[in-house]
Amino acid sequence: MAQLTTAYRVSGLRTRPGLVERIDLPKRVVFLAAASMIAIVVLLLAFIAWQGIQLFVKDGVSIGQVLSPNWDPLADGGPQFGILPFIAGTIAVTAVALLISTPLSVGLALFLSEVAPQWARAIVQPALEIFVGIPSVVWGWLGITILVPFLASTFGGQVSLSLPVVGQVFSMPGFLTGFSWLAGSLVLSIMVLPTITSVSYDAFRAVPQELRTGSLALGTTRWQTIRHLLIPSALSGVLTAIVLGMTRAAGEALAVQMVIGNSPTLPAAITQPVTTLTSQITLDMGNTVFGEPWQDALWTMSLVLLIISITSVVLVRVINKRRMGS
Amino acid sequence: MTTANPAVGRPGSPAPSLRRKASRGTILADRAATVVLWGTGVLVLAILGAIILHFAIAAWGVVSPSFVLDDPSDTVLGGIMPVLWNSLYILVLTMLIAVPVGILGGIYMSEYAGDNAVTSAIRFAEESISSVPSIVVGLFGLILFVDDFHWGFSALAGSLALTFFNLPLMTRLAEQALRAVPQEERNASLALGATKWQTIRHVVLPLAIPGLTTGVILTAGRVFGEAAVLLFTSGLGTPPHYDFTNLDLTNPASPWSPFRPATTLSVYIYKLNSEGLGAFKNQIVDGSAAILISMVLLFNLGARLIGRVLTRRLTAA
Numbered sequence: 001m002a003q004l005t006t007a008y009r010v011s012g013l014r015t016r017p018g019l020v021e022r023i024d025l026p027k028r029v030v031f032l033a034a035a036s037m038i039a040i041v042v043l044l045l046a047f048i049a050w051q052g053i054q055l056f057v058k059d060g061v062s063i064g065q066v067l068s069p070n071w072d073p074l075a076d077g078g079p080q081f082g083i084l085p086f087i088a089g090t091i092a093v094t095a096v097a098l099l100i101s102t103p104l105s106v107g108l109a110l111f112l113s114e115v116a117p118q119w120a121r122a123i124v125q126p127a128l129e130i131f132v133g134i135p136s137v138v139w140g141w142l143g144i145t146i147l148v149p150f151l152a153s154t155f156g157g158q159v160s161l162s163l164p165v166v167g168q169v170f171s172m173p174g175f176l177t178g179f180s181w182l183a184g185s186l187v188l189s190i191m192v193l194p195t196i197t198s199v200s201y202d203a204f205r206a207v208p209q210e211l212r213t214g215s216l217a218l219g220t221t222r223w224q225t226i227r228h229l230l231i232p233s234a235l236s237g238v239l240t241a242i243v244l245g246m247t248r249a250a251g252e253a254l255a256v257q258m259v260i261g262n263s264p265t266l267p268a269a270i271t272q273p274v275t276t277l278t279s280q281i282t283l284d285m286g287n288t289v290f291g292e293p294w295q296d297a298l299w300t301m302s303l304v305l306l307i308i309s310i311t312s313v314v315l316v317r318v319i320n321k322r323r324m325g326s
Numbered sequence: 327m328t329t330a331n332p333a334v335g336r337p338g339s340p341a342p343s344l345r346r347k348a349s350r351g352t353i354l355a356d357r358a359a360t361v362v363l364w365g366t367g368v369l370v371l372a373i374l375g376a377i378i379l380h381f382a383i384a385a386w387g388v389v390s391p392s393f394v395l396d397d398p399s400d401t402v403l404g405g406i407m408p409v410l411w412n413s414l415y416i417l418v419l420t421m422l423i424a425v426p427v428g429i430l431g432g433i434y435m436s437e438y439a440g441d442n443a444v445t446s447a448i449r450f451a452e453e454s455i456s457s458v459p460s461i462v463v464g465l466f467g468l469i470l471f472v473d474d475f476h477w478g479f480s481a482l483a484g485s486l487a488l489t490f491f492n493l494p495l496m497t498r499l500a501e502q503a504l505r506a507v508p509q510e511e512r513n514a515s516l517a518l519g520a521t522k523w524q525t526i527r528h529v530v531l532p533l534a535i536p537g538l539t540t541g542v543i544l545t546a547g548r549v550f551g552e553a554a555v556l557l558f559t560s561g562l563g564t565p566p567h568y569d570f571t572n573l574d575l576t577n578p579a580s581p582w583s584p585f586r587p588a589t590t591l592s593v594y595i596y597k598l599n600s601e602g603l604g605a606f607k608n609q610i611v612d613g614s615a616a617i618l619i620s621m622v623l624l625f626n627l628g629a630r631l632i633g634r635v636l637t638r639r640l641t642a643a
């Protein structure tokens with residue numbers, strides 16, 4: 001009670017707030033700084049959307065033509081702006097990258113959170129931070145100087161697998177130059193590894209320790225605890241990690257462009273060159289003139305990329321909301 | 327064999343028969359899993375070690391004082407001085423804008439933001455910008471700064487686009503650093519009659535300095551290596567010889583001017599690779615990549631070291 005009265009008296013000593021305090025300038029300034037990000041997103045959406053629809057509005061290209069698989073801006077019978085090869089390429093390259101990266105990253109996250117002793121964690125975690133910091137052009141250059149020649153020299157001819165009883169399982173043409181769908185996916189899988197690892201690591205750490213001890217006390221092994229307890233309870237976090245990795249993979253431009261071969265056709269085989277939205281934009285933007293239909297098609301492709309990334313942000317929110325709800 | 331009968335298991339000890347049944351397959355699976363999980367950790371370290379070793383070998387004989395200090399050349403190995411200068415220039419220009427705005431935004435998110443629609447809109451914006459592909463941010467810079475503002479390819483356009491791209495990261499790291507300051511410190515200050523802003527200014531910010539420093543360095547590391555944002559904003563021409571005595575900021579020929587095209591080290595690597603000309607292309611790219619990687623290592627180690635030193639000094643005082 002005594003404290004209450006003292007507090008009351010002290011508050012009585014305070015003068016009534018003056019104009020300066022009522023305006024609270026610092027609060028307004030820091031609010032503006034934070035809210036500037038909303039302004040950036042709105043501007044970005046507005047500009048890219050406006051440029052992205054020019055292909056339909058100004059150049060009169062129909063949606064059907066844009067969603068066709070024929071891309072040839074310099075064709076004799078009039079330019080063709082089918083962006084399907086790029087969308088399919090982005091999906092294909094991203095999907096294979098995630099197939100390679102997810103087991104590795106989730107395994108690494110489990111290693112760091114469940115298995116690794118303190119000293120091992122103290123080595124691997126900084127190593128991952130360095131992975132994040134390696135610029136994408138360096139990854140691309142590593143791809144060109146190491147991965148691409150390796151693929152071309154090792155799997156250059158017909159790639160086939162034959163088993164003694166079953167016979168030939170599959171056979172496909174090998175890497176001609178090494179610049180290929182697989183090369184792009186492999187480079188991406190390493191680039192998204194830190195993203196998926198760190199987000200799933202957080203998800204595993206968030207599982208209460210009592211659940212682990214409870215499970216182990218029932219006589220389960222560590223692996224049983226991981227499989228039947230940790231992975232199910234952290235599933236939404238791991239899904240978030242995969243979506244974030246997917247976003248990063250789909251949006252990566254330079255490293256992919258450097259190793260993928262850039263052939264604007266629908267992806268056919270993992271050993272063949274393909275192309276993606278980002279790599280075609282990177283390649284063609286400098287060769288086109290502002291306002292010409294070819295460049296407008298590139299802006300439409302950027303709009304598609306923007307829609308993909310905003311969708312994934314919403315997706316992550318939905319996944320997380322479900323976790324909160326359950 | 328007195329322990330063979332599970333019914334007589336002493337109270338408190340696990341029933342032996344149950345343990346037996348669970349064994350073999352499960353224990354083997356557990357061992358295998360442990361080996362595999364260790365394997366992932368070893369693999370990541372091995373990849374990183376191999377990369378660093380690769381560049382150490384590739385850069386041997388390329389990276390030298392003259393490589394760092396000379397102008398690029400078509401006939402001899404030459405150097406990368408102008409592009410390295412541009413990288414540092416754009417880094418400083420970007421951080422000059424991104425750090426104050428990011429820290430102020432972090433203050434709002436950590437100290438003022440309530441649980442309301444505005445806060446959630448800011449968070450949504452933060453996440454959105456982080457997930458937008460860097461090449462799209464570059465295109466946004468191209469249309470806004472380069473075309474609409476008529477700045478042309480310029481260091482300023484590149485820096486602003488980079489600021490846009492990295493502001494969410496800086497804001498989030500600043501917010502985390504500020505949130506890590508214990509609530510008691512704020513309460514104590516407020517109880518002494520300090521206003522909210524005085525508390526933030528004189529209590530929370532000083533205590534958050536180690537975290538803020540780490541945040542700044544980590545952001546700087548990302549800004550330094552970024553290329554896709556800069557490709558279409560600060561340009562990708564080979565820079566001319568820089569005359570550092572030209573201090574006229576409005577003159578595009580001056581290396582100090584923000585209104586000149588500024589190819590950075592990362593962009594230069596990309597450009598050399600895509601043009602694919604020159605007898606020394608591979609050496610130059612290897613050398614440049616080695617320098618980029620060393621800078622990344624330096625930024626990471628620096629962030630850790632400075633953060634640790636500052637924490638010790640500030641908490642000991």
